Amino acid sequence: MKKLLYSTLSLTIFFILWEMGYRTFGDLVLPPVLDTFSMFFSYLNDPEVLTNMAITMKRIFFGLSLSIFLASVLGVVAGLVKPLSYMLSPIITIMLGMPSIAWIVLAMIWFGMGNPTVIFVVFVATFPIIFLGSFAGMQSVDKELLVMADSFNLSLKTKLLNIYFPHIFSFIFPAWLTAIGLSWKIVIMAELISSDDGIGSLLAMARSHIDTTSVMALLMLMVSLLIVFERVVLNSIKQRLESWRR
Amino acid sequence: MEKIVVEHISHSFNGKKNVLDDVSFTLAKGKIISILGASGCGKTTILQICANLLKQTSGTITNSFKTSSFVFQEPRLLPWQNVLENISLALKESDFTKVEIQKKAKEMALLLGLKEEDFKKYPKDLSGGMKQRVSFARALVVEPSLLFLDEPFSALDVGLKKELYKILLDKVKVENLSILFITHDLMETVVLSDEVLVIKSKSNGSKITSKYKFDLDFDKRDNEFVYKNMLILGDEFSS
Numbered sequence: 001m002k003k004l005l006y007s008t009l010s011l012t013i014f015f016i017l018w019e020m021g022y023r024t025f026g027d028l029v030l031p032p033v034l035d036t037f038s039m040f041f042s043y044l045n046d047p048e049v050l051t052n053m054a055i056t057m058k059r060i061f062f063g064l065s066l067s068i069f070l071a072s073v074l075g076v077v078a079g080l081v082k083p084l085s086y087m088l089s090p091i092i093t094i095m096l097g098m099p100s101i102a103w104i105v106l107a108m109i110w111f112g113m114g115n116p117t118v119i120f121v122v123f124v125a126t127f128p129i130i131f132l133g134s135f136a137g138m139q140s141v142d143k144e145l146l147v148m149a150d151s152f153n154l155s156l157k158t159k160l161l162n163i164y165f166p167h168i169f170s171f172i173f174p175a176w177l178t179a180i181g182l183s184w185k186i187v188i189m190a191e192l193i194s195s196d197d198g199i200g201s202l203l204a205m206a207r208s209h210i211d212t213t214s215v216m217a218l219l220m221l222m223v224s225l226l227i228v229f230e231r232v233v234l235n236s237i238k239q240r241l242e243s244w245r246r
Numbered sequence: 247m248e249k250i251v252v253e254h255i256s257h258s259f260n261g262k263k264n265v266l267d268d269v270s271f272t273l274a275k276g277k278i279i280s281i282l283g284a285s286g287c288g289k290t291t292i293l294q295i296c297a298n299l300l301k302q303t304s305g306t307i308t309n310s311f312k313t314s315s316f317v318f319q320e321p322r323l324l325p326w327q328n329v330l331e332n333i334s335l336a337l338k339e340s341d342f343t344k345v346e347i348q349k350k351a352k353e354m355a356l357l358l359g360l361k362e363e364d365f366k367k368y369p370k371d372l373s374g375g376m377k378q379r380v381s382f383a384r385a386l387v388v389e390p391s392l393l394f395l396d397e398p399f400s401a402l403d404v405g406l407k408k409e410l411y412k413i414l415l416d417k418v419k420v421e422n423l424s425i426l427f428i429t430h431d432l433m434e435t436v437v438l439s440d441e442v443l444v445i446k447s448k449s450n451g452s453k454i455t456s457k458y459k460f461d462l463d464f465d466k467r468d469n470e471f472v473y474k475n476m477l478i479l480g481d482e483f484s485s
């Protein structure tokens with residue numbers, strides 16, 4: 001209850017500062033808070049915005065699913081096969097060091113404008129984070145439990161299901177969360193530069209019209225979607241899988 | 247007849263100094279052998295080599311026991327699984343149905359003195375003694391013909407120790423279970439073994455320096471017998 005009170009307080013201060021910004025610098029810099037909110041709510045009924053939102057969501061979904069699946073599996077395999085982990089380590093370091101904007105440039109040259117470019121960028125930007133989460137989980141499995149498993153001659157499948165997977169979950173899940181948050185940001189950037197549909201391109205359009213209210217309302221839309229997704233969907237998965245901790 | 251024959255086992259980790267030097271013994275079906283030695287003398291290494299968890303540097307092991315299982319000094323339970331799931335871990339690869347596995351796990355849990363209300367608890371909610379009961383149940387539920395024990399009693403109170411000794415001795419008597427166990431506890435050795443191998447650390451790795459056999463039936467071993475033999479072992483152990 002106390003927590004809720006304080007977070008409401010901080011949000012209120014945030015909006016007050018925003019409104020003061022508007023009153024001081026004018027609506028070119030910051031739009032009125034209430035106008036932004038009414039724009040935000042009108043977007044929720046605007047077929048054009050909703051279509052573009054669906055396009056953006058689809059891109060996040062494909063890029064992220066691909067990277068969650070491949071990076072998680074590869075992390076597990078690298079945890080089991082030492083030589084593979086040595087081979088992958090420099091590649092992952094390079095991928096982590098690459099600025100996302102550089103990927104966008106390369107992807108535009110390779111794939112042109114549109115879906116493949118945006119999906120590819122979401123994929124490569126989130127891949128190393130998830131891989132490292134999965135790999136770190138595999139590395140930190142309690143060796144004594146593995147000896148115990150060997151004393152019963154358990155098969156790899158039984159060891160994966162009963163020891164490795166439950167253990168790496170607490171490493172891989174935060175990595176998924178980080179990747180999801182990152183993909184939300186990356187997708188907008190990629191769309192802004194390399195696509196003529198999706199929320200990012202709406203943002204580009206609003207910028208070219210110097211329509212600050214639309215920019216802020218679109219950002220509000222993306223952020224609130226992310227919050228709803230994280231709080232509702234992911235938290236319920238986490239609660240279910242981690243019931244043994246409580 | 248199932249047995250394990252250990253011949254001239256020597257071992258060193260990564261080619262460093264020898265840990266074990268020329269260890270030999272034979273464990274027959276339905277017998278209990280204990281290996282008695284100070285901590286750090288390589289007892290666990292012998293056990294791990296016998297259980298095929300470690301490959302010896304030289305020497306041979308012929309193991310004709312059909313099944314074996316292991317109880318460790320620490321319970322080594324899976325923290326994310328409850329009592330029954332932990333007990334049935336090794337049964338997951340058997341041909342039994344889920345219902346049969348559940349039934350076996352429950353029966354074994356009850357035999358080991360766990361209560362119905364504990365079945366759904368996770369390891370973090372169990373006391374040390376209860377965790378070790380679960381660990382024993384997990385090893386016994388697979389109905390092993392050979393059981394390896396790595397000082398599993400050392401952290402338990404006297405009452406629980408006696409309870410577990412009784413369960414194990416029953417299994418030996420009724421199901422002809424064989425046990426190879428290591429310990430540094432003299433009383434445990436006298437109460438629980440047919441044969442004792444005393445192992446001591448020497449310049450070229452640990453060796454078996456003497457063997458004792460106790461022929462008296464387990465249920466006839468009274469305090470007098472136990473103390474008398476503890477004294478004999480104690481002299482050998484500390485000489």
